[in-house]
Amino acid sequence: MRELISDAECVLFDFDGPVCRLFAVHTAESIARLLRELAAELSLSALLSADLRASPDPHSVLRGIAGQRPGPGVVERFEAALTREEITAAASARPTPYAATLIAALSTRGRQVAIATNNSPLAAQHYLDRQQLSGYVGGRVHGRTADIALLKPHPDSLHRALASARTRPERALMIGDSVSDLRAAEAAGVPFLGYADDGAGAEALRGAGARHVVRSLEHVLTALITPTFGPDAPF
Structure with a gap:
């Protein structure tokens, strides 16, 4: 975990899942x-x-x-x-626990943050504005275009996010909650961290080949903010 987050100059988030539950109320x-x-x-x-x-x-x-x-x-x-x-x-999406704190912590520690999603970029931007997270993302919101063939697992949104952050794929990290996120990251050459808030989702990601899966973004946040003091340090 610590290597994944420390090596990343830019962290790409899928939107619905890792950032919020978009359809929590409006299903x-x-x-x-x-x-x-x-x-x-x-x-x-x-x-x-x-x-x-x-x-x-x-x-x-x-x-x-x-x-x-x-x-x-x-x-x-x-x-x-x-x-x-x-x-x-x-407008009624429910924040994913620790997502806002993680996004802020990444940005204040010099990492760029971007969104790479199959949802509308207008919806993602609306949520970020409402949650006062836009300043940490800096306009790097890349979502669905008119060409539906470019939805993930196609890596198009990841390519656009990397270009906006001027970051090489191997120096980024994708946090996603679906197999299509994993396949898009693989196609783009971006290291992948799976997020799943239940056992079935975690098992699906591992079964598809994800090497790293967390059930809470708290683990990522802890790895980011906890100082390393030697071989006995956490993570």
């Missing part, structure tokens, strides 16, 4: 349902597989629509609808 299920209602309104329900018609994940619904290559402007309309709902969700 993902309700947003996925709204996107399906939009598909029905546009006579596009036939483009959704049986799995997507029952999926609680709005990103899966968006990917499903985009993968069918509908007419001009259709994907943009769905993405805009998802963005509006994510901004609404950001």
